[in-house]
Amino acid sequence: GESVGLHLPTLSVQEGDNSIINCAYSNSASDYFIWYKQESGKGPQFIIDIRSNMDKRQGQRVTVLLNKTVKHLSLQIAATQPGDSAVYFCAENIIPSNAGKSTFGDGTTLTVKP
Amino acid sequence: SQTIHQWPATLVQPVGSPLSLECTVEGTSNPNLYWYRQAAGRGLQLLFYSVGIGQISSEVPQNLSASRPQDRQFILSSKKLLLSDSGFYLCAWSARATNEKLFFGSGTQLSVL
Numbered sequence: 001g002e003s004v005g006l007h008l009p010t011l012s013v014q015e016g017d018n019s020i021i022n023c024a025y026s027n028s029a030s031d032y033f034i035w036y037k038q039e040s041g042k043g044p045q046f047i048i049d050i051r052s053n054m055d056k057r058q059g060q061r062v063t064v065l066l067n068k069t070v071k072h073l074s075l076q077i078a079a080t081q082p083g084d085s086a087v088y089f090c091a092e093n094i095i096p097s098n099a100g101k102s103t104f105g106d107g108t109t110l111t112v113k114p
Numbered sequence: 115s116q117t118i119h120q121w122p123a124t125l126v127q128p129v130g131s132p133l134s135l136e137c138t139v140e141g142t143s144n145p146n147l148y149w150y151r152q153a154a155g156r157g158l159q160l161l162f163y164s165v166g167i168g169q170i171s172s173e174v175p176q177n178l179s180a181s182r183p184q185d186r187q188f189i190l191s192s193k194k195l196l197l198s199d200s201g202f203y204l205c206a207w208s209a210r211a212t213n214e215k216l217f218f219g220s221g222t223q224l225s226v227l
Contacts, residue, residue, distance in 0.1 A: 034215050043120075043204050043218030044158070089157060095214060101148075101173070102216060104157040 012111045019077040021108045023090035026071060030092040034102060035064060035075045038087045047075070047088075051095075077110075085112045116141035120205045120219030127226055133178075133192040135222050137205030140186065145207040147188040148216065149180055152202040164188060165210070200226045 013019050025033070031052040036044035050057045050064045050073075057064050063076040073090050087109050091102035120137045127133060139145050146165055150158040160173045162180035170180050177196050181189045188205055202223050206216040 032214060036216075041221070041223075043206075043221045044216075046215045046217065049215055093214075096212070101160055101163060106155075106157040 009106070010109045010111070012113060013080050015080060015082060015112050015114050017080055019075075019080045019084070019110060019112075021075045021077075021088050021090075021110065023073040023075075023105055024071060025073065025090075025092045027092060027094075027103070028071065029094055032093045032095040033064070033066060033073050034091045034093070035062075035073075036089045036091065036104075037084075038089065038107070040086075044089060080110075080112050082112045082114060085110055116207075116217065118205060118207055118217055118219045120222060122222060123220065124223045125225070127195050127224065129197055129226055130194045133190070133195050133199070133224070135190040135203055135205075135224075137188045137190075137219055138186055139188075139207045142186070142207070142209065144185060144210045146210055147182060148206040148208070149178075149188065149190050150204040150206060150218075152204060152221075154202075158204065162190070195226045197226050200224055 034049040035047040037047050038044040048059045048062050048064050050066050052068060055066055061078045065074045077084055087107040089104050089107045091104045093102045117140045148163045149161045151161055152158050162170055162172055164170050164182045167182055167185055177199060178190060178192050202221050204221045205219040208216050
């Protein structure tokens with residue numbers, strides 16, 4: 001079956017460095033991808049999304065890259081801050097037919113060292 | 115602006131007891147509503163979703179049920195809890211028109227003992 005998975009379960013970076021979190025997906029029909037950030041004991045929060053007709057999308061300090069050829073998604077965080085420490089999930093979906101039923105990966109834990 | 119409320123934040127229940135978790139959404143109409151469960155250190159598993167009042171779809175067979183008595187109210191229930199029902203339960207909504215990103219509540223940590 002389809003799955004969304006992350007290459008590494010944990011990532012540790014120095015404050016001020018850039019972070020890159022990777023994600024692989026297997027459903028070639030997926031056309032919408034989302035990154036969420038989950039802080040301890042809280043619900044996930046939307047960070048950024050990208051549709052399959054795009055390769056790159058930028059937000060505030062974050063960039064998502066999509067490589068449909070190899071079914072790979074990445075989240076880049078510039079100048080990582082201690083407040084960025086959290087678990088990051090990628091999710092994939094088919095819009096609108098899947099009624100928002102995103103498939104989530106297991107998450108990457110990002111730790112920012114001061 | 116839209117907000118989602120989920121309660122209680124934590125719950126400790128004995129095996130065999132009933133369960134009722136409630137979720138309400140404000141500031142939007144006709145949302146899609148979802149219940150997810152998250153095991154410790156893992157991703158999110160979709161349990162139920164609803165596209166309208168009284169319309170519930172179950173994604174996995176289990177000891178739980180869901181109901182949507184009002185447009186912006188979603189309830190997760192069980193008649194008799196099992197140990198395996200322990201976990202972090204999250205309610206979420208998405209806009210019906212776009213079916214895109216999810217907005218999550220703050221979650222309920224359920225411990226069945």
